Amino acid sequence: MEILKISLSDFLAHVNKKIQAGDSKQVGVVPKGSHFVFGELDEAAQLCLDYDVTILPPKKYFQPQREVLVKYAPKDASSYAMVNDCENLTLIGVHPYDLVAIHLMDRAFSEGERDENYMAKRDCSVLIGLYPTRGFEHRFSASMIDPQMPYKVADLMLIKLDDNQLALEVVSKKGKAYLEGAAVAKSDLSEAFLAQARNKVKDSQAFPLGPDKSPAYFKEKYEHPVWEKLGEKCYSCGSCVFVCPTCYCFDVRDEVELSLASGERVRYWDGCMIESFAICAGDHNFRKERGARFRHRVFRKTVTLPEKYQVMGCVGCGRCAQACTADIAGPMKVIKTMKEMN
Amino acid sequence: MSAKPKVAFFDFACCEGCQLQIANLEEDILGLLGLVDLVEFREVMTGTAPEYDIAFIEGSITRKADEERLKDIRNRAKILVAYGQCAVTGGINKLKNLHSDMMEVRKIVYKDKAAMEHLDTYPTRAVGDVVKVDLIIPGCPINKDEFVSIVKQLALGKIPRIPDYPVCVECKLKENVCRYDEGEICLGPIARAGCGAICPSNGVACDACRGTVSNPNKQAMHEVLAKYNLTVDEIIGKINIFAVDPEVSK
Numbered sequence: 243m244e245i246l247k248i249s250l251s252d253f254l255a256h257v258n259k260k261i262q263a264g265d266s267k268q269v270g271v272v273p274k275g276s277h278f279v280f281g282e283l284d285e286a287a288q289l290c291l292d293y294d295v296t297i298l299p300p301k302k303y304f305q306p307q308r309e310v311l312v313k314y315a316p317k318d319a320s321s322y323a324m325v326n327d328c329e330n331l332t333l334i335g336v337h338p339y340d341l342v343a344i345h346l347m348d349r350a351f352s353e354g355e356r357d358e359n360y361m362a363k364r365d366c367s368v369l370i371g372l373y374p375t376r377g378f379e380h381r382f383s384a385s386m387i388d389p390q391m392p393y394k395v396a397d398l399m400l401i402k403l404d405d406n407q408l409a410l411e412v413v414s415k416k417g418k419a420y421l422e423g424a425a426v427a428k429s430d431l432s433e434a435f436l437a438q439a440r441n442k443v444k445d446s447q448a449f450p451l452g453p454d455k456s457p458a459y460f461k462e463k464y465e466h467p468v469w470e471k472l473g474e475k476c477y478s479c480g481s482c483v484f485v486c487p488t489c490y491c492f493d494v495r496d497e498v499e500l501s502l503a504s505g506e507r508v509r510y511w512d513g514c515m516i517e518s519f520a521i522c523a524g525d526h527n528f529r530k531e532r533g534a535r536f537r538h539r540v541f542r543k544t545v546t547l548p549e550k551y552q553v554m555g556c557v558g559c560g561r562c563a564q565a566c567t568a569d570i571a572g573p574m575k576v577i578k579t580m581k582e583m584n
Numbered sequence: 585m586s587a588k589p590k591v592a593f594f595d596f597a598c599c600e601g602c603q604l605q606i607a608n609l610e611e612d613i614l615g616l617l618g619l620v621d622l623v624e625f626r627e628v629m630t631g632t633a634p635e636y637d638i639a640f641i642e643g644s645i646t647r648k649a650d651e652e653r654l655k656d657i658r659n660r661a662k663i664l665v666a667y668g669q670c671a672v673t674g675g676i677n678k679l680k681n682l683h684s685d686m687m688e689v690r691k692i693v694y695k696d697k698a699a700m701e702h703l704d705t706y707p708t709r710a711v712g713d714v715v716k717v718d719l720i721i722p723g724c725p726i727n728k729d730e731f732v733s734i735v736k737q738l739a740l741g742k743i744p745r746i747p748d749y750p751v752c753v754e755c756k757l758k759e760n761v762c763r764y765d766e767g768e769i770c771l772g773p774i775a776r777a778g779c780g781a782i783c784p785s786n787g788v789a790c791d792a793c794r795g796t797v798s799n800p801n802k803q804a805m806h807e808v809l810a811k812y813n814l815t816v817d818e819i820i821g822k823i824n825i826f827a828v829d830p831e832v833s834k
């Protein structure tokens with residue numbers, strides 16, 4: 243892997259050139275009130291390379307909150323046309339845990355039934371990763387992700403060396419192409435120095451189980467009282483699944499214009515923590531109890547996905563722990579409560 | 585429904601703000617009139633009809649005479665829809681039920697004119713407390729788009745669905761900073777979505793003007809309040825504004 247150096251001001255100047263060229267939307271982390279979000283950059287100066295976490299993960303660019311899949315005229319079967327809108331996109335400053343999450347989403351959307359809408363958006367994207375320089379009280383990603391895995395999807399990785407200097411790891415051809423014309427220099431930094439720069443911030447907590455042990459551990463706890471105990475406090479508000487970078491569930495609805503002459507098939511984010519999520523066949527709800535829903539979500543992260551991919555289904559971003567107004571959603575909270583109850 | 589359904593609108597104790605929302609549909613009103621046959625709507629037309637496929641009821645019930653009129657409409661309507669929070673839960677009108685003596689309420693509001701005969705009302709009741717309601721359209725006032733969507737679904741012969749999940753869902757989709765992170769109390773986790781989380785999207789906590797979801801976790805709300813060193817009594821004003829759900833405030 244080629245490693246380069248660039249000054250922060252030269253990097254921002256390069257991003258500005260990309261914004262002006264206009265052939266790829268430049269998206270980066272920007273402040274929103276006291277928090278951060280991924281948003282389109284009008285100028286590179288808005289870009290924040292020192293943030294704790296964004297409210298929503300980057301998945302919103304590949305699986306938007308509302309997405310039209312088909313357009314049709316209700317009475318004309320030949321009118322049905324697939325819609326697959328996507329634009330070139332560069333995401334700047336994606337933390338490693340979010341890159342791992344994108345890798346998991348890519349697998350979910352490409353293996354078996356390939357989701358053309360998601361995959362087209364991914365194909366149009368350039369991912370520029372960034373090692374965090376700011377801690378986040380709820381983060382525990384070091385214990386959840388394989389440090390090599392972000393490189394499966396990143397095109398470039400940024401390492402902040404100090405306030406003015408960045409190291410650039412060129413991971414893919416797309417990444418190399420992105421840097422064309424940038425004022426980069428060859429790096430003279432030792433691997434030991436870079437390793438230290440990648441790990442500037444340490445998590446204050448670690449999840450005790452990896453993908454090998456976690457499924458068996460949790461399966462054995464299927465009937466544990468912790469699910470009901472925490473589930474009792476759950477609002478079924480869905481915040482924990484919407485902010486989760488590895489949650490991908492959706493609902494598909496037909497929306498017909500008032501004239502009934504044209505309609506759209508639209509998909510919206512949905513999630514297993516919402517009470518109506520499992521209502522089907524009229525009014526049958528196959529996951530009625532709060533505790534059962536709470537367990538289901540935790541099992542998706544700790545049992546189902548690890549069994550399927552040999553990778554934890556949670557990347558330890560800590561977003562759910564922050565978003566949950568009842569303060570129960572974080573996997574660290576679950577395991578701690580479970581241990582306290584034993 | 586093959587022929588256009590006969591639709592009528594009625595109002596009881598309310599500010600008529602919800603029917604104004606409908607009268608204000610502008611271009612959509614023509615589309616709606618293409619779908620339904622409007623047979624009664626005092627705000628926009630004169631005329632009455634003997635029976636209705638769909639009767640939309642606005643406002644709450646506060647007098648014996650209201651009850652009889654409502655029951656008569658129910659008898660003549662195939663589908664009865666309570667729309668607007670006054671009809672759905674009693675809404676703001678229910679504030680007076682916090683007092684046990686209705687004459688006291690009249691004195692608070694009308695002072696020396698409290699004895700006027702037409703002020704003789706009993707404690708507010710929601711439409712559903714008096715007759716069977718087939719469908720609700722919450723909101724104070726209702727959301728125009730939701731109203732249109734429900735009429736469309738009815739005209740297509742579908743079972744209309746309104747959101748039965750908390751405002752937090754729509755709030756998260758909009759990527760708002762949570763009001764709790766700003767140290768505020770927000771009723772979003774128990775409030776019924778459908779408004780697009782308009783209040784938190786504009787930096788204001790939700791007051792649950794659309795009422796609660798059908799199964800709100802009041803126990804959780806009480807615990808969260810306790811965490812903020814608040815009790816239900818201290819935020820009861822907020823909870824009562826829209827007569828959220830008497831159960832939540834217990």
Ligand code: SF4
Binds near residue numbers: 486487555556559572
């Ligand atoms: S479960 Fe929570 S901590 Fe884990 S990836 Fe999802 S949001 Fe992040």
Ligand code: SF4
Binds near residue numbers: 512539542
């Ligand atoms: S945890 Fe729930 S919402 Fe998230 S992807 Fe899995 S089933 Fe869907």
Ligand code: SF4
Binds near residue numbers: 482565566571
């Ligand atoms: S965020 Fe918390 S309260 Fe809301 S659904 Fe998730 S666990 Fe339940």
Ligand code: SF4
Binds near residue numbers: 567753756773
């Ligand atoms: S601001 Fe209110 S509605 Fe929005 S997520 Fe927070 S509690 Fe829910």
Ligand code: SF4
Binds near residue numbers: 780784792
């Ligand atoms: S008070 Fe709550 S339910 Fe009512 S409009 Fe505002 S956010 Fe929506």
